[in-house]
Amino acid sequence: MPKSLVRKALDGFQPYIPGEQPPDAEGWVKLNTNESPLPPSPRVLQAIKDAANDALRLYPSPTAAPAREAIAGRFSLDPSQVVIGNGGDELIEMCFRAFAGAGDTVAYPTPTYPLLEPLCRIHEAEPSPHPTELPWELPPSLGPDPAPLKFIVNPNSPTGALFPTPAVEAAVAASSGLVAIDEAYVDFAPHSCLPLLERHQNVVLLRTFSKSYGLAGLRIGFALGPRDVIEALSSVKDSYNVDRLAIVGAVAAIEDEEHHRRLVDEVVNNRGELAGALAGMGFDLVPSATNFIFARPPKAAAGVVAALRERKILVRHYDREPIAGWIRITIGTRDQNERLLAALKEVL
Ligand SMILES: Cc1ncc(COP(=O)(O)O)c(C=O)c1O
Known part of the structure; x- marks a missing residue:
């Protein structure tokens, strides 16, 4: 071309x-x-085999309803606080679509997930990096940054370091926009930022089945957050973003704790x-x-x-x-x- x-x-x-x-x-x-x-769990493989049938001629549930309900139940949330994505990467993309467009800034500590910078370019948003150095602590400058969208990958990649929840919470409390906490790796960590959902309206947690459920090839992840934030993310997603096999696989994975x-x-x-x-x-x-x-x-x-x-x-x-x-x-x-x-x- x-x-x-x-x-x-x-x-x-x-x-x-x-x-x-x-x-x-x-x-x-x-x-x-x-x-x-x-x-992955043998129950996941069986569920996918069982779902590989004539029903594949039909579109999947647009909200991936069975997975949404299973995940909500697992975290004691209402399904309206969960949105399903085609992997954590799509959920990050949905955050851009809903919360940061052309001319907006997007803030994040660096080094971090290198996908964020190209997404800024695609959405014509301005990256606002907050550099960190050994021992890779959360930079105090992140909270006061007025960016309408921030990402905190926690635990971070590629460093593997976990930012303490009080430091993350201070950044969320100081932020006027949405803070997306990418918890792709959190199941391997001693604690998550899940309790922040009870105290803050400008936060969303991004999770994935790719790491701790052994399902990187299935392409499914989820976001947990306040109803308004989840509604905004759902409103910008592709109609059928997760396929039928991924939906049944995710349900079986959640059920085999x-x-x-x-x-x-x-x-x-x-x-x-x-x-x-x-x-x-x-x-x-x-x-x-x-x-x-x-x-x-x-x-x-x-x-x-x-x-x-x-x-x-x-x-x-x-x-x-x-x-x-x-x-x-x-x-x-x-x-x-x-x-x-x-x-x-x-x-x-
Ligand atoms: C920090 C981070 N976030 C999100 C993802 C997305 O994972 P997936 O799209 O497979 O769910 C990855 C994958 O490596 C990651 O490292």
Whole structure:
């Protein structure tokens, strides 16, 4: 397509580049996109198989009603306080559509989820970054920023650090606009910002089934918030944004809380073991509240990442300051973590 046909606002646009997704059959150890190393509940797989029938000729529920009700029940909320998205990413996009348009500012601490900056460009909004440095605390400048939309990824990515709830609450209380707290990784953390929903009307929590439910391939997430905020998000979403298989899968996932707990416990346990081993090899680590570890190797990060890649192990490297020396490693199975550690012993 000739470049001149594309909107002028997208001149020089740098899209978000997702982590590498090689074909499943190639046998990579994928520790680069924070997927679950463990499979989803067998009840989810059965529910999806059962739903793969003639009814697929019909559109799904526009509000993903069965999933909305199951999630509301799980969090003791009313369904009107829940909206379902095609993954957490779509919920972030819906926040832009509803709360920040051309000329508005969108504030967030950095480093954080690199999707936010390209979304600002797409919506012709102005990024208002609030830089943080080690130990990656929430910057006090964020609260007073007058932006109509703010994002706080908590626990944060790529750092894995959890901002304490009182600091997040202070930022919410000081904000005149909406604060979206992206809790994609919160199930691996000791606490969430859920109690803020009882005290603030300008906050929404974004969650996903991609990490702690092992369902990144299904593309489903949800937002929890005050009725007005949820109504605004629902009003701008695509009509049938979540398909029938994802809806039944999400319901089954919510209903199998025992599987969910087991998955989270195993990842948290493996995280402790991997962190100990990496520290023993001379890595600097950020204490992780997520399903990944942010670590600075004792040798140049780019070389370490390339050497791991030669051994068919993928990790994530953001080649820019202030995190250029760091890598982000998804927690794998015990076996995958051992393969990583054996490769690192050779490389270092
Ligand atoms: C911070 C953050 N938010 C949201 C997401 C979105 O996840 P999904 O769209 O798979 O639900 C991710 C995925 O990696 C993430 O890292």
